[in-house]
Amino acid sequence: GQSLEQPSEVTAVEGAIVQINCTYQTSGFYGLSWYQQHDGGAPTFLSYNALDGLEETGRFSSFLSRSDSYGYLLLQELQMKDSASYFCAVRDPNDYKLSFGAGTTVTVRA
Amino acid sequence: DAMVIQNPRYQVTQFGKPVTLSCSQTLNHNVMYWYQQKSSQAPKLLFHYYDKDFNNEADTPDNFQSRRPNTSFCFLDIRSPGLGDAAMYLCATSSTGTASVQYFGAGTRLSVL
Numbered sequence: 001g002q003s004l005e006q007p008s009e010v011t012a013v014e015g016a017i018v019q020i021n022c023t024y025q026t027s028g029f030y031g032l033s034w035y036q037q038h039d040g041g042a043p044t045f046l047s048y049n050a051l052d053g054l055e056e057t058g059r060f061s062s063f064l065s066r067s068d069s070y071g072y073l074l075l076q077e078l079q080m081k082d083s084a085s086y087f088c089a090v091r092d093p094n095d096y097k098l099s100f101g102a103g104t105t106v107t108v109r110a
Numbered sequence: 111d112a113m114v115i116q117n118p119r120y121q122v123t124q125f126g127k128p129v130t131l132s133c134s135q136t137l138n139h140n141v142m143y144w145y146q147q148k149s150s151q152a153p154k155l156l157f158h159y160y161d162k163d164f165n166n167e168a169d170t171p172d173n174f175q176s177r178r179p180n181t182s183f184c185f186l187d188i189r190s191p192g193l194g195d196a197a198m199y200l201c202a203t204s205s206t207g208t209a210s211v212q213y214f215g216a217g218t219r220l221s222v223l
Binding site for chain 2: 030031033041042043044045048050087089091095096097098100101102103105
């Protein structure tokens with residue numbers, strides 16, 4: 001089975017940097033994904049790491065260390081619109097399913 | 111422009127009255143998923159299709175059924191909705207080559223009276 005842990009909530013001010021950690025225990029691993037979900041909206045794909053290292057997409061970056069079963073999502077230059085829930089997810093290598101973490105609610109204050 | 115479309119956005123049904131939610135996609139993806147999401151929780155996978163091959167999650171109640179008549183459409187049938195079935199239902203798609211990237215529809219919020 002798959003088990004993912006991430007903090008339940010983070011609060012920061014506009015312009016700050018937030019790091020959301022995700023640790024996982026999986027029977028198999030096929031990459032770590034991150035999704036953003038605004039309140040009342042649908043999850044949207046943010047990033048995917050299959051190999052160790054840092055992937056950068058604008059203000060958001062994602063990191064993976066497979067040896068540590070650990071990854072993080074880095075949100076830089078926080079904006080009010082970044083207030084949302086962020087989910088890490090791993091894919092079952094024997095299937096097409098994603099297992100999601102419980103989600104981290106990020107609140108950005110003025 | 112929408113790639114995964116769910117209808118309706120909001121659905122109200124009565125306790126025990128069957129309801130069908132629909133999902134269509136323009137991405138030509140061969141994998142389609144149905145998730146249930148309750149407030150402040152992660153999406154919970156109910157089942158998924160790889161083409162017409164149906165894969166049910168072990169803990170999905172029998173009350174939930176699905177149909178996929180063709181690549182573009184997928185339906186979620188709730189045969190006898192209970193109060194506990196009130197939730198957001200999300201449809202998603204992916205291609206087999208990049209199944210870690212799923213594209214979600216806007217969801218249908220189901221209320222059970």
